[in-house]
Amino acid sequence: MTRSTSGTGSTPGDRDPGEDSGRAASSSSSRRCGIGGPPSSIRAGATPPVPPPIAPRFSGVRRPRTGRRCPSPRAPGPPGTRLPRPRLPRASRPRAQPLQGPAGATAGPVPGPLVEAGADPIRRIPDHGVLPLRPLQPLNPLVDPNVDSAPRILVVDDDPTFRNVLEMRLQSWGYQVQVAEDAEKARRIAGEWDPHIVLSDVVMPQTSGLYLLRKLRENRPDRPVVLLTAHGSVEMAVEAMKVGAVDFLTKPLNYRNLKAVLEEVLASPESLAPVPEELDAGEGESFLPRRTGTGFGPFVGSSDAMSEFFDMLQSVARSDASVMITGESGTGKELAARTIHELSPRRHQPFVAMNTAAIPAELMESELFGHEKGAFTGAARQREGCFEMADGGTLFLDEIGEMPAALQPKLLRVLDGSSFRRIGGTREMSFDTRVLAATNRNPREAVEEGRFREDLFFRLNVLTLHLPALRDRKGDIPLLAQHFAATLSIKHGGPERTFAPKSMELLDAYPWPGNVREFRNVVERAVILARDGIIEPSHLPAYVREPQRSSDGTYRFPAGATAEDAERELILQTLDATGNNKSETARRLGLSVRTIRNKLNAYGIDR
Structure with a gap:
């Protein structure tokens, strides 16, 4: 059979029935996609129009389509011409309209648990809108977030x-x-x-x-x-x-x-x-720390040493002068500083504490005085220092004896002039701050050794407050033991713990080199182990139960002592022998200084 190539069609006698059926299917598919007119536009007996030939998209043999996809609409003309996609005029396009409510309706988040006044909560309706908002009122009439009378x-x-x-x-x-x-x-x-x-x-x-x-x-x-x-x-x-x-x-x-x-x-x-x-x-005034028969504010004790400390604490708090607080590690020097602040006229102002031994030397000046943006590498923003944050209140400088020697004259100048400049700044800033300092060393010995400036010591040591060691507080061990047992029982759950008489004797006989901090850690350990409510000697560490020291200075442990007990006592004895020199202690024991510090922190001892 010869197919017509004139583009005007061929006679019915010359067409293949398969070709007619294929062309009819293509015509029907074109009508579904919007090409050509409706079927009623073809007169009866007339030959359906044949679309112009479409150039192939690529050369070579191509497998025929399955007929599932609708052919893309193309306009008559050069190959590749497409029909323009119909677009509505701009004015007739549908737009999302903002939700409009009556006057007084709340737009945006409303504080408080709010519901509609006299109506059910807002309901969705089928046309994808919401019911108009009504004025909202607080759920609880006692609570009005817009007035100062709110609870x-x-x-x-x-x-x-x-x-x-x-x-x-x-x-x-x-x-x-x-x-x-x-x-x-x-x-x-x-x-x-x-x-x-x-x-x-x-x-x-x-x-x-x-x-x-x-x-x-x-x-x-x-x-x-x-x-x-x-x-x-x-x-x-x-x-x-x-x-x-x-x-x-x-x-x-x-x-x-x-x-x-x-x-x-x-x-x-x-x-x-x-x-x-x-x-x-x-x-x-009724909320200030008070002195009772068993203590003063956060301090617990009734011994002669603590009574003398309480008298001095009350006298120091009434003044506005600088105070040097001394005492061994773990005796509660920062607690004393906070009590002085609470008893002073500055109690409604900030209390800022800074541990000078825990801050690197290169950052300490910035911590004290602050810095301006761009003052040094990494200063991405302006920062207030401790003096600025404590303005009007109290600044507590713990471990003042560890302050770098290069920073001590700057601190002295600031204290004398009551003004400072931020690092990178040009403006002098005045302040009104009471300074309390603390050290676990003898400050006069530090001055004689040249580690602390004598003029700075005199500037800070206007008043002196000394905290006694726990071994010098005879009679306070039972009070402290019952106090910590009661508070720690609540923390860890279970019945309130009490001490067996033998356990109390062991606690009273131990020298407690770590003072109250170490004592609290030992009591907490016992509270955790004594789930039945009675703290027996077996609940105490081995070094507290039976510490034995021979005449030649060696240390013997009782049966049942752990390696941790031996390690702890060895580190403490070496620290005593070296005068609390951590570097020398680490050298003698073959450890790093960081290891020594970590062990002391784990023991609850700060030397």
Whole structure:
């Protein structure tokens, strides 16, 4: 059969039936894709128009298509010409319209748990829109986030992540919120701000939430306190209720339950009582550290040595002069500095602590005085120094004897002139800061050896406060043991631990070279092991149970002592022999100085 190539078609007699059926299928496919007119436009008996030939896209033999894909529309004309895609006029294109509500409707996020006034929450409707917004009102009429009368909540937790999340959640509910990371700061905020409710963690590093609860309720028994803990037990909950907590919630918090508790507490008129006159005056004297028969503020002890220390502490706190705090490592020098700050007229201003032995020498000047942006490599932004941060308050310089000699004259000049310049800066900045310094060495010996400037020593040593070693505090061991056992029992759960008489005798006989820090670590170890509530001698370390020193200076350990006990005593004895020289101790023992420091930190001893 000969196929026509004129492009005008061929007679029916000359066409192959297979060709007709293929052309009909192609025509039907073209109609589905929008090419050609509808079927009604073809007259009966007429031959359907044949589209112009399309040039192949490439040369060579090509396998025919299966017919599943729709051929692309092409316009008549040169090969490769496509039909223009239809486009609507710009004015007729559909546009997304912004949601419009009536006057007074809230646009954007609204603080607080808000619902529509007198209506159900917003519902979706079938045409992909939303119902018009109505004016929103707070869910709790007692909480109005836009006025100062909104209830005040104090959050106390040592976990910064949990503290910040809970603060944001409470603020979104419309409450005024302040946060504190420890009990001492919480007591200060409570004295100044007088919150309506306190949310406090039970387990904190320095003290417990139960201790804070007792202190907060001493002067305001009607203040509601809700305790939070991740280590909840029936015994702990009962103890919390006995002390006076209004509720006891476990972590992770169920915020629906927390919200219900807060609304229930706020519904009682006592929780929204006005601030007492003595606290409204602004001083909050009743929340200052007080002296009792068993201690003074955070210090526990009733020995003659501690009584003399308490008398000096009260006298020093009344003045505004510089103080040099001396004492062995672990006696509580920073705790003494914080107590001086809390008792001074500067107690409402910042307290900034800086350990000069823990900061590299090249960074210490920047830490003290701050720096300007671009002052040195890595100074990407301006930074305040410790003097600037403590302006109006107290700056505590711990381990002042370890300060580099090159920085000591600069510090002396700053203290004499009460002004400084940031690194890279040109402007003198004045400050009003009380400086407290501490050292575990004899400062006069450091001056005689040339490691500390004599004029700087005289400038800082206007007043001297000495902390006695634990071995010199006869009679304080039982008080400290029961205090730490009670607070650490709450931390680790279980019944409150008590000491067997033999255990107390062993604690009282040991010399405690690491002082209170070492003593606390030993008691915590015993509390963890004594799950039945009684601390027996077997729960104490071997070096506390039976330390034996022979006349020739060697040290003998009892049966059952571990390698860790022997290593600890060997390091301490070598430190004694070298005068606490870590470099010489490391050389004699064949260890690195870093290893010696890490071991002392693990033992709870700082020399």
